[in-house]
Amino acid sequence: MSEERNLNFIEEIVEADLKSGKHASIMTRFPPEPNGYLHIGHAKSICLNFGLAKKYGGKTNLRFDDTNPVTEETEYVESIKDDVRWLGFEWANERYASDYFEQLFEFAILLITKGLAYVDDSSSDEIASQKGTPTHPGVENQYRNRSTEENLKLFNEMRDGKYKDGEKVLRAKIDMASPNMHMRDPILYRIKHAHHHRTGDKWCIYPMYDFAHGQSDSIENITHSICTLEFIPHRPLYDWLIEQLGIFPSHQYEFARLNMTYTVMSKRKLLQLVNEEYVSGWDDPRMSTISGMRRRGYTADAIRDFCERIGVAKRDNLIDVGLLEFFVREHLNKIALRRMVVFDPLKVVITNYTQEHELLPSENNPEDPEAGHRDIHFGKDIYIEREDFMEVPPKKYFRLAPGQMVRLKNAYIIQCNEVIKDAAGNITELHCTYIPESKSGADTSGMHVKGTLHWVSVAHAIKAEVRLYDRLFKVEDVGNAEGDFKDHINANSLHVVQNALAEPALQNDPPDARYQFLRKGYYILDRDSTKDKLVFNRTVTLKDTWAKEVKKNN
Numbered sequence: 092m093s094e095e096r097n098l099n100f101i102e103e104i105v106e107a108d109l110k111s112g113k114h115a116s117i118m119t120r121f122p123p124e125p126n127g128y129l130h131i132g133h134a135k136s137i138c139l140n141f142g143l144a145k146k147y148g149g150k151t152n153l154r155f156d157d158t159n160p161v162t163e164e165t166e167y168v169e170s171i172k173d174d175v176r177w178l179g180f181e182w183a184n185e186r187y188a189s190d191y192f193e194q195l196f197e198f199a200i201l202l203i204t205k206g207l208a209y210v211d212d213s214s215s216d217e218i219a220s221q222k223g224t225p226t227h228p229g230v231e232n233q234y235r236n237r238s239t240e241e242n243l244k245l246f247n248e249m250r251d252g253k254y255k256d257g258e259k260v261l262r263a264k265i266d267m268a269s270p271n272m273h274m275r276d277p278i279l280y281r282i283k284h285a286h287h288h289r290t291g292d293k294w295c296i297y298p299m300y301d302f303a304h305g306q307s308d309s310i311e312n313i314t315h316s317i318c319t320l321e322f323i324p325h326r327p328l329y330d331w332l333i334e335q336l337g338i339f340p341s342h343q344y345e346f347a348r349l350n351m352t353y354t355v356m357s358k359r360k361l362l363q364l365v366n367e368e369y370v371s372g373w374d375d376p377r378m379s380t381i382s383g384m385r386r387r388g389y390t391a392d393a394i395r396d397f398c399e400r401i402g403v404a405k406r407d408n409l410i411d412v413g414l415l416e417f418f419v420r421e422h423l424n425k426i427a428l429r430r431m432v433v434f435d436p437l438k439v440v441i442t443n444y445t446q447e448h449e450l451l452p453s454e455n456n457p458e459d460p461e462a463g464h465r466d467i468h469f470g471k472d473i474y475i476e477r478e479d480f481m482e483v484p485p486k487k488y489f490r491l492a493p494g495q496m497v498r499l500k501n502a503y504i505i506q507c508n509e510v511i512k513d514a515a516g517n518i519t520e521l522h523c524t525y526i527p528e529s530k531s532g533a534d535t536s537g538m539h540v541k542g543t544l545h546w547v548s549v550a551h552a553i554k555a556e557v558r559l560y561d562r563l564f565k566v567e568d569v570g571n572a573e574g575d576f577k578d579h580i581n582a583n584s585l586h587v588v589q590n591a592l593a594e595p596a597l598q599n600d601p602p603d604a605r606y607q608f609l610r611k612g613y614y615i616l617d618r619d620s621t622k623d624k625l626v627f628n629r630t631v632t633l634k635d636t637w638a639k640e641v642k643k644n645n
Contacts (some may be wrong), residue, residue, distance in 0.1 A: 100346075101403055105315060117144060118149055119140040121137055122155070124158075125163045125165075126159065126358060128358075128374070128381070129175075131415070138178070138394075141182075150183035152184045154185075154186040157187050157287070160297065164288060170373070177385060191310055199280060202335060207264050207335055209234060209262060213232055214257065217232075222272060223275065229275045235264060246261055249296050252295045258282060262276045271327055274327055281296065282295060309333055314341065317343075350409050352413075353412050367577075369580060376560045376628050377585065386615075386617065390605070396418045397414065397415045409567075417635070419631050430593065432547070432591050432594070437477040438521070439505070439521045448469060448470035448548065450467065453467050453501040467501060467594055470548050474548075474549060475491065479544050493510060494506070494508075502531060505524065506526075509522035548594075553594075554625075555591045556591070558627065559588065565580070604616065612633050613630040614629055615627065
């Protein structure tokens with residue numbers, strides 16, 4: 092199969108443009124509005140824009156579409172830069188739409204002088220009613236025929252702050268009967284007396300997205316302006332403005348945005364979750380934000396691999412979040428340090444063990460020979476998971492039970508001989524014996540058991556808090572579910588294990604280490620950790636438990 096057959100449609104366009112000489116090199120941009128934190132959908136756009144430039148020897152600008160001062164904050168700017176860098180990309184230039192406010196104003200003046208823009212005194216409701224419907228043309232109002240001189244005077248007065256918010260707008264003069272609603276004299280500028288995070292109070296008029304976007308692309312010589320499918324109807328206006336202004340002919344191309352199961356991909360909805368305290372913040376590990384996934388323990392490699400796997404399509408579809416989790420597991424399996432942590436401890440006393448304790452060597456990661464080894468403390472008293480013991484087990488139960496044998500991971504085979512209970516009949520500890528000849532790596536016992544349990548030494552265990560995160564929503568297609576999207580929040584999306592017991596190696600590992608807690612899942616140290624108490628977040632389970640649950644319910 093030739094390499095060309097594997098190209099996505101945007102790569103085909105880029106290669107054709109380079110081959111024909113239309114462009115000597117390509118220039119892309121990633122243009123987020125700094126009104127919230129980036130989510131996994133933005134990661135797809137980041138990987139596409141930066142990936143194209145990298146593949147074809149071009150460059151990518153990071154441009155902040157900061158034309159709405161009411162919702163934008165410097166905090167969001169900094170978080171966006173952190174996310175892009177964390178994903179592994181570096182931009183050629185850091186730009187802002189606000190860098191071009193003066194130039195955009197001059198572009199608007201040019202349109203007015205050419206008779207292609209006018210100041211409209213109509214209210215927003217009047218403008219909406221005058222625009223008509225998709226099946227009925229709009230109607231022109233009396234302000235459309237203002238003279239060039241009057242429009243220039245009024246527009247300059249708008250800039251000077253003479254009018255209140257909503258009192259006037261600047262509109263393009265195109266075609267009120269156009270079948271494309273976006274071409275029916277769209278608004279180019281509105282009045283907004285608000286403090287801007289970069290320009291302060293210098294401006295009280297701000298360009299609309301459709302006016303700022305294409306012109307900013309042109310100013311930066313962007314060759315391929317890549318947007319999501321909802322901007323298809325905006326493309327004729329994008330092209331019209333560039334043509335009328337006679338500026339660099341940037342061109343817009345559209346691809347399908349990322350929609351993912353059990354997830355919302357809307358900054359507005361994500362902001363609701365934060366403001367209404369359904370989550371702890373933008374970086375809550377249940378959020379679809381890049382910072383949330385980062386805090387949860389997802390890796391940049393896994394997200395990039397996921398974005399490459401889902402590809403670039405021309406039609407919207409719903410991607411299974413399980414696919415993202417697959418790439419996360421696949422990468423973590425290669426890099427995660429193996430550690431033993433017991434969530435619900437049951438004490439085991441090994442009655443025939445006579446040493447104080449011994450150190451047992453264990454691989455940090457069997458998938459990575461260079462990860463080295465660590466020593467695990469083993470002694471007379473250990474903890475196992477309470478769920479790993481059953482007093483009256485069913486057939487084919489291979490964990491610990493009276494008279495039954497199991498292997499302790501990296502240690503010995505033990506047999507349960509006695510169950511100790513309190514006055515209420517609750518099991519408090521188990522008395523077991525071990526087989527001295529069955530030591531892992533030097534087993535001469537000739538015995539074979541089917542069950543292997545993780546454990547920690549009572550004398551050396553450290554306490555930890557473990558946060559078991561799950562999917563934030565309980566319905567697959569949140570966007571199309573009935574009712575308010577918040578009605579579908581999964582009440583069991585977080586379970587906290589307050590006093591888990593862990594092997595002491597966790598205290599000495601680097602803070603950014605990724606872990607596989609044996610038989611439990613993948614984890615990462617959370618920023619809430621202190622010297623006295625470690626806190627871990629579950630990144631993903633060892634297997635896709637949701638797929639099993641869905642199959643069972645169907």
